[in-house]
Amino acid sequence: MNRRGSTGNGTTRRRARSGPITIEDVATKAGVSAATVSRTLNGNYPVAAATRSKVERAVRELGYVVNAHARALAGNTTRTVGIVVNDVIDPFFAYIARGVEREATSRGRLCLIAATQGDSRRELALVDLLHEQRADAVVLVGGAYDDPTFTRQMTKRAEALAAAGSVLVLCGRPSLGPGVPTVQVSYDNEGGAAAITDYLIGAGHRRILYLGGPTALSTTAARLAGHRRALAARGIPVDPDLIQTGEFGRRFGYHRLRELLAEGVDATAVFAANDMVAAGALEALTEAGLRVPADLSLVGYDDLPVAAEVAPGLTTVHVPLEEMGREAVRLALAGEDTDTNAAPGSSMTVGTHIVTRASVGPPNPDRRP
Amino acid sequence: MNRRGSTGNGTTRRRARSGPITIEDVATKAGVSAATVSRTLNGNYPVAAATRSKVERAVRELGYVVNAHARALAGNTTRTVGIVVNDVIDPFFAYIARGVEREATSRGRLCLIAATQGDSRRELALVDLLHEQRADAVVLVGGAYDDPTFTRQMTKRAEALAAAGSVLVLCGRPSLGPGVPTVQVSYDNEGGAAAITDYLIGAGHRRILYLGGPTALSTTAARLAGHRRALAARGIPVDPDLIQTGEFGRRFGYHRLRELLAEGVDATAVFAANDMVAAGALEALTEAGLRVPADLSLVGYDDLPVAAEVAPGLTTVHVPLEEMGREAVRLALAGEDTDTNAAPGSSMTVGTHIVTRASVGPPNPDRRP
DNA sequence: GGCTCGACAGTAAGCGATTTCTATTGGAGG
DNA sequence: CCTCCAATAGAAATCGCTTACTGTCGAGCC
Numbered sequence: 001m002n003r004r005g006s007t008g009n010g011t012t013r014r015r016a017r018s019g020p021i022t023i024e025d026v027a028t029k030a031g032v033s034a035a036t037v038s039r040t041l042n043g044n045y046p047v048a049a050a051t052r053s054k055v056e057r058a059v060r061e062l063g064y065v066v067n068a069h070a071r072a073l074a075g076n077t078t079r080t081v082g083i084v085v086n087d088v089i090d091p092f093f094a095y096i097a098r099g100v101e102r103e104a105t106s107r108g109r110l111c112l113i114a115a116t117q118g119d120s121r122r123e124l125a126l127v128d129l130l131h132e133q134r135a136d137a138v139v140l141v142g143g144a145y146d147d148p149t150f151t152r153q154m155t156k157r158a159e160a161l162a163a164a165g166s167v168l169v170l171c172g173r174p175s176l177g178p179g180v181p182t183v184q185v186s187y188d189n190e191g192g193a194a195a196i197t198d199y200l201i202g203a204g205h206r207r208i209l210y211l212g213g214p215t216a217l218s219t220t221a222a223r224l225a226g227h228r229r230a231l232a233a234r235g236i237p238v239d240p241d242l243i244q245t246g247e248f249g250r251r252f253g254y255h256r257l258r259e260l261l262a263e264g265v266d267a268t269a270v271f272a273a274n275d276m277v278a279a280g281a282l283e284a285l286t287e288a289g290l291r292v293p294a295d296l297s298l299v300g301y302d303d304l305p306v307a308a309e310v311a312p313g314l315t316t317v318h319v320p321l322e323e324m325g326r327e328a329v330r331l332a333l334a335g336e337d338t339d340t341n342a343a344p345g346s347s348m349t350v351g352t353h354i355v356t357r358a359s360v361g362p363p364n365p366d367r368r369p
Numbered sequence: 370m371n372r373r374g375s376t377g378n379g380t381t382r383r384r385a386r387s388g389p390i391t392i393e394d395v396a397t398k399a400g401v402s403a404a405t406v407s408r409t410l411n412g413n414y415p416v417a418a419a420t421r422s423k424v425e426r427a428v429r430e431l432g433y434v435v436n437a438h439a440r441a442l443a444g445n446t447t448r449t450v451g452i453v454v455n456d457v458i459d460p461f462f463a464y465i466a467r468g469v470e471r472e473a474t475s476r477g478r479l480c481l482i483a484a485t486q487g488d489s490r491r492e493l494a495l496v497d498l499l500h501e502q503r504a505d506a507v508v509l510v511g512g513a514y515d516d517p518t519f520t521r522q523m524t525k526r527a528e529a530l531a532a533a534g535s536v537l538v539l540c541g542r543p544s545l546g547p548g549v550p551t552v553q554v555s556y557d558n559e560g561g562a563a564a565i566t567d568y569l570i571g572a573g574h575r576r577i578l579y580l581g582g583p584t585a586l587s588t589t590a591a592r593l594a595g596h597r598r599a600l601a602a603r604g605i606p607v608d609p610d611l612i613q614t615g616e617f618g619r620r621f622g623y624h625r626l627r628e629l630l631a632e633g634v635d636a637t638a639v640f641a642a643n644d645m646v647a648a649g650a651l652e653a654l655t656e657a658g659l660r661v662p663a664d665l666s667l668v669g670y671d672d673l674p675v676a677a678e679v680a681p682g683l684t685t686v687h688v689p690l691e692e693m694g695r696e697a698v699r700l701a702l703a704g705e706d707t708d709t710n711a712a713p714g715s716s717m718t719v720g721t722h723i724v725t726r727a728s729v730g731p732p733n734p735d736r737r738p
Numbered sequence: 739g740g741c742t743c744g745a746c747a748g749t750a751a752g753c754g755a756t757t758t759c760t761a762t763t764g765g766a767g768g
Numbered sequence: 769c770c771t772c773c774a775a776t777a778g779a780a781a782t783c784g785c786t787t788a789c790t791g792t793c794g795a796g797c798c
Contacts (some may be wrong), residue, residue: 020532020533020534038410063525063528063529064517065497065500065501065529065530065533066441066501067501067503068438068501068502068503069437069438069439069441069447069502069503070438071441071444072438073436073438073442075437078438080481080502087467088457088463088466088467089460089463089464089467091458094457094458094463098456098457098458098484100459101482101483101484102484105483110483110484110498110502111483112449112479112481112482113470113480113481113482114470114474114479114480115467115470115471115474128434130479131434132434132435132436132437133437133438133449133479134437134438156432158619160432160434163389163390163432164389165389167396175388250678251434259619279678283678284556286680292550309648309652311655315479320454328622362632
């Protein structure tokens, strides 16, 4: 290929004046060399005040905008971080994404975002795409699919990223295994589930319906594990009929609970896999003429805004989502700004706690299916 | 010029083997030239089957990932689109963003996203940042600030982008003026507002409270204009006390209406600037013991999921947000894939329509503040 | 006054692809 | 058999910017 000017034989330095404005144009206009323009722009090398202002004027008059690609190629720094979420709409992801975006922007970085729509193959492909872009860090958000093949493939990506001087950040998802170069930001999923289950037990409930969450997702596995652990700790047997996994949406919560209610499920409380499911469940309950918490208690997980918005307010487990996003970027970029690679293998856990609202009360002995 | 290997004097061809894997490494491993590797990868030039598989194997074994920056620089194509929103959490923006993201991804592009947090200066800066990245298109979402200085500055950006072969896409925001090289995707904001106002009037209301929306935002201006137009068309005078602009959040809807109720506002219906405000208003109403629509009618705007989730469901104006996002990308990239620049100046308007739910009824003559 | 040194500015070597041009070749056609 | 062409490979020129290296030129010091 060849742009501006001629090729091959005796090249006459011509100016085709077609493409966008380059640093060379600015240099010419300011009567200095490209190097000086670059230095003025980056302010990382002494430039005489007079020269500086000549350059600045040229930049302004030409409306010059540096080419980030050329800069990335030459300077070996991209100033972007990538984030892969399930869905941009889902508040769980949106809050984490916001944290990532804010932290990235506050560090002068741009944020590349991509959504998998729950397809794990797409997730792998997107990580590759972000790798191509040489993102300073790639943040993977949310539960992972429990599949050895998948884990292996993602491990390969983590290693490739690390070799290229980037980092794979696992945000709210389980480790890929020891030795895999990743950074992790997690929250105590299992602990939160155990805590809130225990809270329900403390209120007198012994028959608790666990509702929602895809079985294949690590998040579900962890919450369920916590739930079972709390039950076991109090010596309450686990009734398989009361474990009703499925999806994470409001829709699911509504429909499934409605069915269960119709079938006459025997429970005094519902532990929804997340607040969205809880909101749907609440709808089904209300529709069935059941009062919360008088007739049935209900809790959620995540403490999304919806938990505070429904009536009655949902007692739920607070997860500092936005903070997790910020932390992910901080951890990944730690050191990056100073010198070396991000410390691979660093990890941190943010705390969760129960938020008490009005959706839990003692079991109602009169309501029996 | 000269790369790796000998410089100036006779440096021995060394392999520093430090940085990431380059196309040259693949070429060496496969025993071919870099050009051949490039052609194999891009599949836009005949490559013998045998060679192809040698290259593919080398790529696989080395875990080679092309450098998007080098590619962008040489190939003059970036395969990314940028989008600037107010806030990633706000469903209004999130849905549009999802449309943009989906359409971009389906065209093999990555999506750069940035949030302004409602700061117009940041908006300008972000457009610059996206320009630096040479995004194929920059989508600006949501209402604009009505400020001549701002408009002038954004116009300059639109021109710079166009000159660089990109496009500024205005999604749901007013034109920057005739002649400014942008692409537009809009919806009939004013018409929707007029329609739903008329719907309320048709139900018998004459004293309608307009609640929420920042005055400085073009969106507010348009909705308010539609509201006034409908009122005028029916010969109903506009009572300034019934125009209560402010913000776009649920919080605002709740607090402001609560105050107004306390002050004994005289209205039989509330037209909330958007569904979020309406949701907040509904909360205030419920808390005040007022039934919707028996005591007071309520409508929103946008038809976000929340409109269907609250009880009673909100009658509102449906805006095809996700579709707008997709359309923005389609329009911007039209032609880009084929040959020339996107047709600057192209624009399209998506339709809106009223969605009837349960929040509107006839005025209640008994309820008087 | 001759030197050393610090401040600046310019030269030019890459960064890692893509894409002309330019070869090589193995056949097909004469 | 020899020529000519299609199919393939390789060489090399860029893309636009950053950053060692080199210079230059006065000022400060001995």
